[in-house]
Amino acid sequence: MKDYLVRGMSMDGFVKLTAIRSTELVRRGAEIHGTTPNATAAFGRCLTAASMMGNMQKVENGSMTLQVRGGGPIGTITVVSDAVGNVRGCVTEPKVPLVEKYPGKLDVGATVGTDGTLTVIRDLQMKEPYIGSTQLVSGEIGDDITAYFVQSEQTPTACALGVLVDRDRSVKVAGGYLLQLLPGAPEEVIDTLEQGIQRAGAVTAMLDAGLTPEDILGQVCGKLGAVFLETTEVSYKCYCTRERVERALISLGRKELEEIRDEGKTFPVSCQFCDTVYRFTPADISRLLEKI
Numbered sequence: 001m002k003d004y005l006v007r008g009m010s011m012d013g014f015v016k017l018t019a020i021r022s023t024e025l026v027r028r029g030a031e032i033h034g035t036t037p038n039a040t041a042a043f044g045r046c047l048t049a050a051s052m053m054g055n056m057q058k059v060e061n062g063s064m065t066l067q068v069r070g071g072g073p074i075g076t077i078t079v080v081s082d083a084v085g086n087v088r089g090c091v092t093e094p095k096v097p098l099v100e101k102y103p104g105k106l107d108v109g110a111t112v113g114t115d116g117t118l119t120v121i122r123d124l125q126m127k128e129p130y131i132g133s134t135q136l137v138s139g140e141i142g143d144d145i146t147a148y149f150v151q152s153e154q155t156p157t158a159c160a161l162g163v164l165v166d167r168d169r170s171v172k173v174a175g176g177y178l179l180q181l182l183p184g185a186p187e188e189v190i191d192t193l194e195q196g197i198q199r200a201g202a203v204t205a206m207l208d209a210g211l212t213p214e215d216i217l218g219q220v221c222g223k224l225g226a227v228f229l230e231t232t233e234v235s236y237k238c239y240c241t242r243e244r245v246e247r248a249l250i251s252l253g254r255k256e257l258e259e260i261r262d263e264g265k266t267f268p269v270s271c272q273f274c275d276t277v278y279r280f281t282p283a284d285i286s287r288l289l290e291k292i
Contacts (some may be wrong), residue, residue: 004233005055005085006213011225014185015193018056019177019213020234022048025087026163026174028236032275035094037165038111039074043094044163045108045141046079047087048176051234053145054081056178057122065121070139072113073097080273086237088273106165112139118148142176149180156181158193162203173207177216189224196222238274245269245278246288254292261285 005020026044029035035043046066054064060083068077075092099107114136122130132152137143142161149157161176179193200206200219211219217226249257249269260267260280267280280288 002233003235004213004231005052006217006228007055007230007232008217008226008228010189010221011227012189014182014189015221015224016180016182017177017217017221017226018052018179019217020048020052020085020175021207021213022051022174022176022234023171023207025051025234025236027171029087029089030171032236032273033091033094035091036096036098037169038099038106038108039091039094039096040165040169040171041106041163042068042074042108042111042141043077043079043089043091044171044174045161045176046077047089047236048161048163048174049141049145049159049178050079050081050089051085051087052176052178053120054083054087055085055232055234057083057124059083059124062125063123065119065123067119067121068112068136068141068144069116069119070113070136071115072111072139074111074113077112082237082239085232085234087234088236088238090272108141109139112136112141114139118144120148120152145178156185156190158197160197160203162207164204164208173204175207175213175216176203177213177220179220192222192224193220196220196224238271238276240271240274240276242278245271249280249285250288250292254289257285257289257292261289 003024008017030040050066062083064081066079073096079089081087099110101107119133134148134151137147142159145159149155158179163174164172166172269278
């Protein structure tokens with residue numbers, strides 16, 4: 001089953017709704033980086049959140065970068081989304097040790113840490129990107145995304161994310177939702193949403209029970225109802241090419257490229273976001289030197 005996200009509104013028009021099934025893209029990210037269970041959960045939540053946030057931009061050729069640096073054993077998590085919601089990312093330390101809150105419940109907060117920041121960089125195809133940063137609240141990612149929108153973008157938000165890692169360390173299900181109140185939303189709407197969020201429970205439990213993103217939003221919205229406006233397939237997608245790697249090598253400068261060529265060995269360059277390795281022979285390096 002392919003991953004997709006759905007966007008919509010509550011029937012009264014006061015709440016923007018987004019929900020996603022991100023199981024396959026989280027599986028792909030975990031496979032590429034060889035993450036252990038705690039890193040899979042933390043990285044997967046960031047991939048899920050970034051996909052929804054990137055899709056919200058609706059700027060052609062725009063992108064959104066989500067970076068979480070909490071001082072925990074995983075180091076820095078960096079995820080980039082395009083304007084559709086396709087994502088790619090990397091983590092500093094994918095092989096973090098197993099830490100549980102209690103048997104069967106991974107402690108993502110302890111893996112990420114709370115001594116640091118969540119930073120969002122929006123490239124809206126203008127002169128300068130928009131950069132917003134807030135202190136981490138819990139390291140659980142969902143709480144931190146909620147705090148970011150409230151503090152940095154002044155938008156009342158509820159974000160829930162989940163990655164269920166199976167006993168064999170594979171990703172069983174992953175997904176999440178993002179709810180945002182529009183100006184003028186009355187108190188009864190807020191109360192209904194809060195009740196719906198509590199009633200719906202954990203995202204992973206809903207996904208594991210077979211609920212779709214539409215079902216999840218229906219559970220959360222309750223009597224507010226939901227109108228679905230757009231459905232978009234998303235995936236783990238890297239945009240690296242040999243030409244881009246060549247430009248990066250050229251940026252190293254003549255002296256460093258000459259040193260690489262003179263070693264007389266094939267020079268491998270690995271993409272930090274995917275498992276592609278680009279190999280450059282001494283002859284390839286010589287051709288790059290001719291372009292400088």
